[in-house]
Amino acid sequence: MEREPSEHPRCADCPARDRGFCSRLPEPLQERFREAVRPAARDRLTGEDGAGLTGWDLAVVSRGTVSVRNTFEDGRRAITDLVVPGELLHAKEGGNRKGREVTASSDFLLCLVPNLEAEFDPADCHCLESYIRSDAVNHIEALRDMIATIARLGPTERLAHLLLGLRERLNPEGRTVDLPFSRDDIGDLLGLRAETVSRSLLALEQVDLIRRSGPKKIEILDSAGLAAVAGG
Amino acid sequence: MEREPSEHPRCADCPARDRGFCSRLPEPLQERFREAVRPAARDRLTGEDGAGLTGWDLAVVSRGTVSVRNTFEDGRRAITDLVVPGELLHAKEGGNRKGREVTASSDFLLCLVPNLEAEFDPADCHCLESYIRSDAVNHIEALRDMIATIARLGPTERLAHLLLGLRERLNPEGRTVDLPFSRDDIGDLLGLRAETVSRSLLALEQVDLIRRSGPKKIEILDSAGLAAVAGG
DNA sequence: CGGAAGGTTGACTTTTGTCAACCCCGGTGG
DNA sequence: CCACCGGGGTTGACAAAAGTCAACCTTCCG
Numbered sequence: 304m305e306r307e308p309s310e311h312p313r314c315a316d317c318p319a320r321d322r323g324f325c326s327r328l329p330e331p332l333q334e335r336f337r338e339a340v341r342p343a344a345r346d347r348l349t350g351e352d353g354a355g356l357t358g359w360d361l362a363v364v365s366r367g368t369v370s371v372r373n374t375f376e377d378g379r380r381a382i383t384d385l386v387v388p389g390e391l392l393h394a395k396e397g398g399n400r401k402g403r404e405v406t407a408s409s410d411f412l413l414c415l416v417p418n419l420e421a422e423f424d425p426a427d428c429h430c431l432e433s434y435i436r437s438d439a440v441n442h443i444e445a446l447r448d449m450i451a452t453i454a455r456l457g458p459t460e461r462l463a464h465l466l467l468g469l470r471e472r473l474n475p476e477g478r479t480v481d482l483p484f485s486r487d488d489i490g491d492l493l494g495l496r497a498e499t500v501s502r503s504l505l506a507l508e509q510v511d512l513i514r515r516s517g518p519k520k521i522e523i524l525d526s527a528g529l530a531a532v533a534g535g
Numbered sequence: 536m537e538r539e540p541s542e543h544p545r546c547a548d549c550p551a552r553d554r555g556f557c558s559r560l561p562e563p564l565q566e567r568f569r570e571a572v573r574p575a576a577r578d579r580l581t582g583e584d585g586a587g588l589t590g591w592d593l594a595v596v597s598r599g600t601v602s603v604r605n606t607f608e609d610g611r612r613a614i615t616d617l618v619v620p621g622e623l624l625h626a627k628e629g630g631n632r633k634g635r636e637v638t639a640s641s642d643f644l645l646c647l648v649p650n651l652e653a654e655f656d657p658a659d660c661h662c663l664e665s666y667i668r669s670d671a672v673n674h675i676e677a678l679r680d681m682i683a684t685i686a687r688l689g690p691t692e693r694l695a696h697l698l699l700g701l702r703e704r705l706n707p708e709g710r711t712v713d714l715p716f717s718r719d720d721i722g723d724l725l726g727l728r729a730e731t732v733s734r735s736l737l738a739l740e741q742v743d744l745i746r747r748s749g750p751k752k753i754e755i756l757d758s759a760g761l762a763a764v765a766g767g
Numbered sequence: 768c769g770g771a772a773g774g775t776t777g778a779c780t781t782t783t784g785t786c787a788a789c790c791c792c793g794g795t796g797g
Numbered sequence: 798c799c800a801c802c803g804g805g806g807t808t809g810a811c812a813a814a815a816g817t818c819a820a821c822c823t824t825c826c827g
Contacts, residue, residue: 373683375767381686383679393675400676401766425657432664439671443625444632446678447615451605453686454613454726458783486806494686496784501807518806534633535607690815718774728816733775750774750824 317365322475323389324363324438325414332427339422340414348405348413349397355405359415361435362392367411368483372491374402382492384446387472391438408483453494456535458503461493463533466513470523478526482519507532549597554707555621556595556670557646564659571654572646580637580645581629587637591647593667594624599643600715604723606634614724616678619704623670640715685726688767690735693725695765698745702755710758714751739764 314320314337328336340363348369349355356362364386371384371394383403386392392413394405407413419428452464470480482489486497493500504521507513512529514522523529546552546569560568572595580601581587588594596618603616603626615635618624624645626637639645651660684696702712714721718729725732736753739745744761746754755761 371679373679373687375683375687377767379687379767381683383682383686384675393672395672395676400680403679425661429657429661429664432661432668436664436668436671439668439675440625440627443616443671443675443678444627446675446682447603447605447635448632450615450678450681450685451607451613453682454615454723455605455607455611491686497806498785498808499783502783505807535609535611717772729774730776730817731815734815737775 317388319363319365319389324391324434325389328434329430332430335423335427336416336431339416341417343413343415344411346407346409346411348392348407349394350404351401355397356413356415357396358417359396360419361416361431362394363414364388364390364392365412365414367408369405369407369411369413370484370488371403371405373400374404376402380491381494382488385492387469390472391435391442393439393442452533456533458493458495458499459506460532460535461495462489462500462503462507463512463529465489465493466507466521466523467526467529467533470526478523480521480523482521486518549620551595551597551621556623556666557621560666561662564662567655567659568648568663571648573649575645575647576643578639578641578643580624580639581626582636583633587629588645588647589628590649591628592651593648593663594626595646596620596622596624597644597646599640601637601639601643601645602716602720603635603637605632606636608634612723613726614720617724619701622704623667623674625671625674684765688765690725690727690731691738692764692767693727694721694732694735694739695744695761697721697725698739698753698755699758699761699765702758710755712753712755714753718750 314325317325320326325333325336342365343356343359345356347355366388369386369392370382371386373381373383392405416422419431423431448464452461456464466480469482470478473483474480484492486500489495489500490497495503504513504515507529508515510528512523512525512532514524516522546557549557552558557565557568574597575588575591577588579587598620601618601624602614603618605613605615624637648654651663655663680696684693688696698712701714702710705715706712716724718732721727721732722729727735736745736747739761740747742760744755744757744764746756748754
């Protein structure tokens with residue numbers, strides 16, 4: 304846990320400064336929250352062995368992408384959750400479930416609060432708890448959407464859903480998406496093989512819903528059209 | 536919202552009395568929780584139109600099964616979440632997402648707390664909030680498992696996973712599972728067609744992992760074997 | 768007894784996974 | 798500066814898995 308108060312990046316530099324959990328807090332609490340937060344960077348956040356980050360109550364992703372991954376006995380893999388800048392990582396300290404680990408892209412940074420009750424007075428604490436709970440319910444809703452998507456939509460539809468979701472979360476103002484991972488990872492995220500992902504991207508491009516400039520740079524040409532594909 | 540204090544079933548009669556959220560609360564809080572709780576029964580809990588139950592902060596399922604369902608434009612369906620007796624329903628008042636609704640089996644009962652802050656003093660409230668948060672994170676973990684299951688496991692493996700999960704949650708002491716829904720619903724839950732569910736059940740029966748006595752009564756003959764199938 | 772709904776089974780089709788070849792690009796070292 | 802190398806990505810031919818459609822069976826109710 305390499306940290307030093309002086310290393311703490313000013314929230315002014317935070318890519319998620321204007322959106323996500325922190326920005327939704329009431330102004331005075333936001334102030335105090337900035338004081339409480341401690342930065343941490345580690346590529347393996349939790350693992351099955353209990354290794355990883357410990358001693359935190361709350362974690363906000365500041366930079367990078369955090370993935371929750373599952374590996375089955377026989378090597379099959381799945382990415383079951385994604386947390387992008389501004390969002391809370393809802394997880395227990397230390398990985399508990401079999402085959403589960405939480406990893407982060409290389410250039411990432413977390414903001415941690417070690418102990419809510421120790422850092423905040425009761426009123427603030429209660430207020431934070433309720434924001435946390437609300438965020439957790441939103442997250443649950445998002446996971447439910449993911450389940451419906453994977454359970455019932457075809458490859459191209461799943462991709463459309465993913466692209467729209469990532470654009471919304473990573474670049475809400477723009478029309479481009481920088482995929483934060485490889486074709487294999489996208490496959491693990493959507494329950495597809497890399498080849499199928501490749502073919503589905505091609506299909507979306509051929510009907511002029513997206514344009515690709517490099518394997519990970521995608522421009523959304525027709526949001527409404529993509530949404531129609533994603534909606535079933 | 537048909538309710539009357541006198542109609543409130545004594546917690547003594549609650550099928551989830553000894554397990555689930557309520558039973559995990561510290562004893563004195565459990566006491567106060569019983570006072571605060573209001574029963575409610577309605578088959579449509581929330582719908583897209585905003586119809587449904589309103590004015591609650593916390594909902595515990597007492598009897599029956601609550602399902603979160605998704606319907607796509609073209610009629611495809613998915614069940615994205617299940618809440619059984621003793622568990623919290625993590626959802627917002629009124630359905631918000633497109634195509635989403637929360638329904639319950641006919642013989643069900645919810646216990647509601649309209650407003651946590653109004654019903655509990657600050658200390659209890661904080662304690663409850665933290666139990667709720669912990670439950671939400673557990674629920675998130677369960678949904679992640681579901682995603683991995685649907686994304687990467689075959690029909691028979693998905694079924695094995697479901698059966699073990701339901702046995703654990705509905706009848707942890709016994710070896711039988713009463714499926715709370717039809718083949719179509721199981722298909723919607725696992726991302727399969729009813730015919731495939733039927734064939735997969737047959738497959739599990741033929742290798743002596745389960746025995747069926749009626750379409751919805753299933754006896755688990757070999758938990759370890761089933762777990763091996765479910766584990767990938 | 769008859770009918771309807773849910774469940775099962777079988778024949779066939781479609782979709783996606785599999786495997787292998789190839790391409791493209793970035794990095795390295797002669 | 799250019800040839801080589803390797804990893805990720807794409808494409809194609811083929812195989813396997815699940816979906817589709819239709820028939821039939823079973824159970825429950827009127």
